[in-house]
Amino acid sequence: MRKIVAVFILTLCAELLMAQDIVVNKLRSETSRTIKKETDTTHWNWKTGGLLSFSLAQGSLSNWAAGGDNFSLTASGYFNYFFFYRKDRQSWDNNIDVNLGYVQSTSIGSRKNDDRFDYLSKYGYKMDTLGKWYLSGLFNFRSQFFDGFTFSNNVGDFASSFLSPAYLILSMGFDYKPNANISVFMSPLTSRSTIILNNTLAGKGIYGVPAGQHSINEIGTFATVNYNNSIAKNINYKGRVDLFSNYQSSPQNVDIFMTNLFSFKINKYFSATYSLDLIYDDNIRLFGPDRTSPGLQTKSLIGVGFLKPLNIRKISHDNRTT
Numbered sequence: 001m002r003k004i005v006a007v008f009i010l011t012l013c014a015e016l017l018m019a020q021d022i023v024v025n026k027l028r029s030e031t032s033r034t035i036k037k038e039t040d041t042t043h044w045n046w047k048t049g050g051l052l053s054f055s056l057a058q059g060s061l062s063n064w065a066a067g068g069d070n071f072s073l074t075a076s077g078y079f080n081y082f083f084f085y086r087k088d089r090q091s092w093d094n095n096i097d098v099n100l101g102y103v104q105s106t107s108i109g110s111r112k113n114d115d116r117f118d119y120l121s122k123y124g125y126k127m128d129t130l131g132k133w134y135l136s137g138l139f140n141f142r143s144q145f146f147d148g149f150t151f152s153n154n155v156g157d158f159a160s161s162f163l164s165p166a167y168l169i170l171s172m173g174f175d176y177k178p179n180a181n182i183s184v185f186m187s188p189l190t191s192r193s194t195i196i197l198n199n200t201l202a203g204k205g206i207y208g209v210p211a212g213q214h215s216i217n218e219i220g221t222f223a224t225v226n227y228n229n230s231i232a233k234n235i236n237y238k239g240r241v242d243l244f245s246n247y248q249s250s251p252q253n254v255d256i257f258m259t260n261l262f263s264f265k266i267n268k269y270f271s272a273t274y275s276l277d278l279i280y281d282d283n284i285r286l287f288g289p290d291r292t293s294p295g296l297q298t299k300s301l302i303g304v305g306f307l308k309p310l311n312i313r314k315i316s317h318d319n320r321t322t
Helices: 002-019 026-030
Strands: 045-063 072-087 090-105 110-128 133-143 148-152 153-160 166-179 182-195 215-232 235-246 255-265 270-280 299-316
Touching: 026 182, 072 182, 110 148, 133 182, 153 255, 182 235
Parallel strands: none
Antiparallel strands: 045 072, 045 299, 072 090, 090 110, 110 133, 133 166, 148 153, 166 182, 182 215, 215 235, 235 255, 255 270, 270 299
16 A cells, blocks of 8 residues: 555656646636746735536545445536735735535445535745745645445445544644745644544544544644646646654554646636545544555546636735736
8 A cells, every 4th residue: 555655646746847847727726725926917915716616527436435436427516715815925825625526326326426625724924035935834624514424235334424524734834835836835743633523423433533532633744745737738737745644653654635636628618627536544444354444545536527717806905906
């Protein structure tokens, strides 16, 4: 499993090195967690925008903690909204992602296929004259809306619910932005809390939370890399990888959260997409013959979707709007 994870990380790094000199796709850059340097001279303090999409897709899942099916047809929606603030050396970047999916499968009927909301807020203070290094604080909250199940022999086992689990990260560190395509945040001291609000799930003692408890806190080191670039004409790649090592327990078992999205533009509002998500969390022990082992969770989706960018607004302190 570690070799598989290593291959994916090396692949991402290779893509980053090969694609740095290609022109940035404007639409996807605006909705990325990587903050794009402005190419115009418009002065603004607040900037808002986002993206709304809907797609039909064929999907396959393997070892996905929230439940899944080997082959399925899905309908999924994605919503992104960002709001940024700039003043002098200060920057405050906020990004909200919501993913919802519904699957109709021949084996077990209908259920959710994708379910995640993710809020990231990052405040930075520019440390150098080139604007590449920032002293930053990061807040990240990630969870889901609806009940999820893992399946064995078409029999569902209740595995997740609203705020069960939920992940809260508080981190202080350094944010390195060498160019408009990539951002690397590194922190030697990070607090990660895992929350299990549902009483039934709390009693199972899963997701690393001891049975009967509703939360656990871990202290460790954290890094996140965000990358967004056009890798060919009408093809855009957006990727993110989060790495966390718990100082208090098995620090060599690094937890990984990785998303990859390839967009193949068809016209102004439609595109074909391929997404691949990977999760490895040493505390999620729902797999293996006895269902007590960790595993690499993978989710891939191929589909054709409708894309609608939200209007970008720029507001300055003198109330000028563009």
